[in-house]
């Protein structure tokens with residue numbers, strides 16, 4: 001009994017230690033990089049992207065780890081890549097049991113796939129977010145037993161028998177999950193997802209070409225992050241609620257000050273717009289309700305009797321990190337460095353939705369204008385800290 005417990009204990013320690021050893025040759029570290037399993041390949045049917053000749057090519061690149069992906073890492077000076085399940089992954093499974101089982105399956109498959117090359121590949125856990133306690137326990141298993149580096153969630157969790165109830169993780173019932181994230185000291189990456197058909201029909205029927213990266217992804221996910229739009233509840237109540245999810249973020253971050261939230265695509269536009277987000281001035285006696293529509297500056301809202309201690313800009317400088325994934329815009333990067341600081345921004349690509357060589361061109365060009373130590377921080381140094389690759 002004791003011996004077997006000891007063996008399990010030792011193997012957990014060993015696998016965790018092994019998972020944290022990475023090739024460290026001064027190359028880049030990237031971690032919004034998608035992968036999937038054959039059972040979920042159906043989720044990745046796109047016809048409008050230009051960078052693949054066929055959808056089959058995309059799926060082949062998503063399924064692959066050790067072939068074209070690794071070769072491209074080698075020729076593009078990528079030391080280490082963290083893989084996660086391509087959107088919407090678990091977040092589209094409305095049935096909690098199906099979702100939980102699929103999350104365990106995805107995590108086990110990913111662990112097994114990268115087991116023979118953890119020097120080059122790490123993983124973020126996929127999680128069913130129906131039940132915060134179950135999500136916390138699966139995250140713990142993924143981190144402690146499988147050696148995963150954190151989790152990636154694809155925006156809201158669909159739930160309900162008709163799949164029309166959307167769950168947002170900034171609600172109080174998720175405290176138990178965030179407590180675990182905080183205890184494990186791992187980051188949680190917020191990735192966009194394709195919206196449920198009801199929202200697509202309501203919002204994009206006039207302009208379906210804006211579905212995806214052009215507009216839908218940033219609009220949806222930034223709303224989740226700022227928490228102004230869609231509370232827990234059915235889509236029908238979306239526009240009726242007075243709750244401000246961002247208040248929960250703020251309370252969340254105050255209560256769990258170590259929380260590390262990562263947002264891709266250069267902050268899903270939030271950090272481009274902080275001045276406007278934080279300086280809306282309206283008469284302070286007006287409370288922020290949907291009836292009044294226009295709120296006073298976010299910091300002064302007091303829904304649920306909770307006070308936001310800092311403005312959004314400040315939280316972007318303390319608990320939120322962003323990556324450059326799929327948004328290789330040097331001028332915007334400069335602006336963000338000025339807004340939130342270089343110590344909040346990390347390189348990533350968004351392979352295979354984005355070509356790896358395009359990322360290489362972007363990061364290499366920056367080396368000409370940035371100080372060497374700043375460039376090192378962006379390309380790898382901060383990622384090593386946030387992912388705790390040298391712990």
Ligand SMILES: *[C@@H]1O[C@H](CO)[C@@H](O)[C@H](O)[C@H]1NC(C)=O
Pocket residue numbers: 066116117
């Ligand atoms: C890991 O296993 C895969 C699948 O068998 C194989 O293609 C790959 O070459 C292996 N990698 C290493 C580093 O052994």
Ligand SMILES: *[C@@H]1O[C@H](CO)[C@@H](O)[C@H](O)[C@H]1NC(C)=O
Pocket residue numbers: 131132133134137
């Ligand atoms: C949530 O998950 C926990 C841990 O697995 C379990 O004990 C609990 O019964 C679940 N709650 C619901 C409502 O299913």
Ligand SMILES: *[C@@H]1O[C@H](CO)[C@@H](O)[C@H](O)[C@H]1NC(C)=O
Pocket residue numbers: 197198201
């Ligand atoms: C979305 O719109 C299409 C086309 O009008 C319709 O067939 C479909 O039932 C709608 N779906 C939902 C969930 O509203």
Ligand SMILES: *[C@@H]1O[C@H](CO)[C@@H](O)[C@H](O)[C@H]1NC(C)=O
Pocket residue numbers: 274275278279310311312313314
């Ligand atoms: C946000 O808060 C910081 C710290 O209190 C303050 O310096 C800054 O001016 C605020 N920004 C805005 C736009 O209100």
